Amino acid sequence: MAYGGEGAAVEGLSAIKTAFSNALSMPVEVLVARDYPALIESHLDGRIDYAIYTAPAYAAASIRCACLRPVAAPVGIDGSFGLRSVLIVRPAESDTAPKSIAVGPDDSLATRLAPLASWPGAADALGAGRFVPTETAGEAEAMFLSGAVDAYFGWVPAAPEPGDGSLSGGSIDRLAAAGVDASAFEITWHSALLRYGPHAVRNTLPQEQVEALQRLLTGVVADPDLNYYLERRHGGGFAIAAQEDYQPVIEALGAVGKAMPANSASPTE
Structure with a gap:
């Protein structure tokens, strides 16, 4: 070990x-x-x-x-078997590509590596310079909360299958703890189980x-x-x-x- x-x-x-x-x-x-x-x-x-x-x-x-x-x-x-990376956006951005997306540090599996590898919009966002690199996942979240970015990659604990499609815990619970109403954000993508x-x-x-x-x-x-x-x-x-x-x-x-x-x-x- x-x-x-x-x-x-x-x-x-x-x-x-x-x-x-x-x-x-x-x-x-x-x-x-x-x-x-x-x-x-x-x-x-x-x-x-x-x-x-x-x-x-x-x-x-x-x-x-x-x-x-x-x-x-x-x-x-x-009961979780791992994590899923999730893209958290403001409702106004859910039907269009977010103009700015905070991503986690270089070595973060859920908030950087998995999204860059598997989010369908990653290549376009990277080419257009819409990703905002951060040093920690917490910094990415803080930028979203302050309105500095339109979206960010967070994470949720996950069972082997999404079940009824609902996601909870992780970044979702952190937003709730920060006083963010559930209507103030949407999850528009999630990764495979990590x-x-x-x-x-x-x-x-x-x-x-x-x-x-x-x-x-x-x-x-x-x-x-x-x-x-x-x-x-x-x-x-x-x-x-x-x-x-x-x-x-x-x-x-x-x-x-x-x-x-x-x-x-x-x-x-």
Whole structure:
């Protein structure tokens, strides 16, 4: 895992090692990489068999080597399997292309990379200089709230399927908390599901061991302490994941390096 720098202490280390050793019927060791590039190198080189990734880190590793497979991925306490990027616009702009759209920082999956890769209007907006780059997703939201931009890319937690088509949580809840009435904005586009980052193995691992790991992870919600140690951010346990679940994230990484043109819209124009 990439966790707090190389050699950092891992909370619950003994419980984690015991759980995985029992599941696999063999001793295991837990190694801490200094960052995700180091984790990826170790996994691709075969120095480690199992790694815990963010979605972009797993996509980056998959692009470099078709030698990995997801085992399972976290589930949110709200039942979400990941995020969807959403385009939030003012009602007056919903039938026309927004003149200015705030996007998140270069490395933001939901507020920059996924929209640039999959929003149908991205190429035209990029060419016309209608994107307004920001340093944080919060800054993009603040620009929309202040009227500095006509639209921005936000995010919502999402189940595997949109269900009845309604979207909630995430940026929508943040707008409500800021006192914005639901009639004051519309969502005109949402991305495919951007799954939370997986626990993954090399695809040479025997299938029976993969299944043992899947049983461990999908059952971990029954052990609150172990669930917390393995995934304290989302808290809802794990669900089995497959390589195709990360295709939208892999495609989104293709947007890395897309520069904003020099004449990009600014809040003063």
